[in-house]
Amino acid sequence: MRVAMIGTGYVGLVSGACFADFGHDVACIDKDAGKIERLQRGEIPIFEPGLDALVAENVEAGRLSFSTDLSSAVPEADAVFIAVGTPSRRGDGFADLSYVYAAAEEIAAALDGYTVIVTKSTVPVGTGAEVEAIIRRARPDADFSVVSNPEFLREGAAIEDFKRPDRVVVGTEDDRAREIMREIYRPLYLNETPIVFTNRMTSELIKYAANAFLATKITFINEMADICERVGANVQEVARGIGLDRRIGGKFLHAGPGYGGSCFPKDTLALVKTAEKAGAPTRIVEAVVDVNDRRKKSMASRVIAACGGVVEGKTIAVLGLTFKPNTDDMREAPSLDIIPALQKAGARVRAFDPAGMKEAAKLLDGVEFCKGVYETLDGADAVTIITEWDEFRAIDLERLKGLMRSPVMIDLRNIYRPAYMAAHGVKYHSIGRADSSFAAE
Template sequence: MRIAMIGTGYVGLVSGACFADFGHVVTCIDKDAGKIARLESGEIPIFEPGLDDLVARNVAAGRLSFTLDGTRAIAEADAVFIAVGTPTRRGDGHADLSYVHAAAEEIAGLIDGFTVIVTKSTVPVGTGDEVEAIIRRVNPNAQFAVVSNPEFLREGAAIEDFKRPDRVVVGTEDERAQAVMRELYRPLSLNETPIVFTGRRTSELIKYAANAFLAMKITFINEMADLCEKVGADVQQVAKGIGLDKRIGGKFLNAGPGYGGSCFPKDTLAL
């Protein structure tokens, strides 16, 4: 299948390279001329173990390319992924969706025939409705479906997470779109990866709920660490003791400085 990936940041570049490695033909599109030039010369603008080899291998095979002008790629695509930035406003977690809206307007004028438009960026609940409304306004005759497909990639293990995920979440009730998404992720069927189909708003909320729950586990074990210091208990043994309960699980129960990174702080605040 043919994929147009709008945005060559962390999510877009990793996802595009992995989809290409699945055998799809992927064109990554970005407005940043410097970034596209670096990618075309073989330079990877982010650090992710194994990504440079993955990109080089699929570029050499003719399955992965980069461009500033997505006109042809979007017109020929079976699926167009929106993987642009959604920067947050300090203090209240408000997500700036201007890049998502701009991508939707561009896509609307270029799609040709039935096309699945997929929001890969982390976006507030209801963003898919806004994307659909923009495309309907710009191109009332367009044949398309807007799908939510949140990413669950850990920095440093993103390729493994994409190729061997715990699950794939797809938010759409459109049968044609479901068929396209199943085909895009078909290689994962070899690992019997669950593909969870939900409503679009439910899918958008799953991303926030997952990150908030993981942040809560980190916060909880840190509270237990403080308590352990007061009563003379061993927090590592406490974590092991509760983590062996399958209802709780042992991941994200490592006491430390608290949660951070690029996702948990903004997503918990946004939620």
């Protein structure tokens, strides 16, 4: 099959490379000429494990190409995927669909023969209908179908998620479009991947519902962590105890500083706004958005409390800046709330992240970025772990004590066992565990 992928951001680039690896002929299109030139040179603009090799292999095989010229790729394509950004709109929180609609107008001008146009971007219910209307107004003669095909990729594990997904969701009631989408995803049949065919509006809502539910699980276990700290319970054991129930499941039950990233914050907010517009307000999701925002803003107070209530003139080492490990994505990362609050309280901040410092430097002022864990710890009065990168899981505690002014660790991801840290002479604070120092707050 011949595929045109409009947009070479996270979703577009991963999807395009994976489709090419399935054996399809994929042209990835982007207006950013600089980005396209870098991709043509083999430079990957995002950090995603394995993506550089996947792109290189398929470019060499002649199945994957990059261009700014939509008009040459679309006429040849059996399916055109729209994978542009849909950020929260300034002022009202609705998803900004301007890039999606602009892509639809350009696609309309280039259509030649029957084409399936697929919204891969995360879009509110009814967007597919508007995309169809835009194209129909521009090209009443065009032969096309508009399909919804939401992505469910986890940053840091996107290639695995694409090639071995839990399910593929396709929103269409057009038989021709259904057959083309079956053919595009046919390589997944070997894995017996369920393909859920539904109408377009249902498909669009499935994406938002999935992200809202996962965000709710995270927020729920964070609130349970707060209860644990006050009653002497252990949130990790609570999570295991409820997660073993197959009706609940253990994923996304890890207490921490709150969710961030490119999806959960904007998608929960967009769902709230969509529901309000439809006259069916989502009180649960509204609460999730509010509780998560408050949680991220409150995390700096935990660090300050661990330092005796004052950080004026103290040096705080921060390990981990991105919203999760195995990505360079800083969007809505808890560090963006925590670090400025520490600085406002008078702390000097030194930080290290294995992949995110280039992006972090654009968003955080006055931070001393270090080359590694131990350089960051050197001379610090306390260290806080914000992102659970693997290399933070086995810090040499004797070396830590030798480098820091005082061996104080505030672990916002519960990487270590409190008893282990106590045995090594580290004053340790964690989230939602009976021996947490925050129980008396």
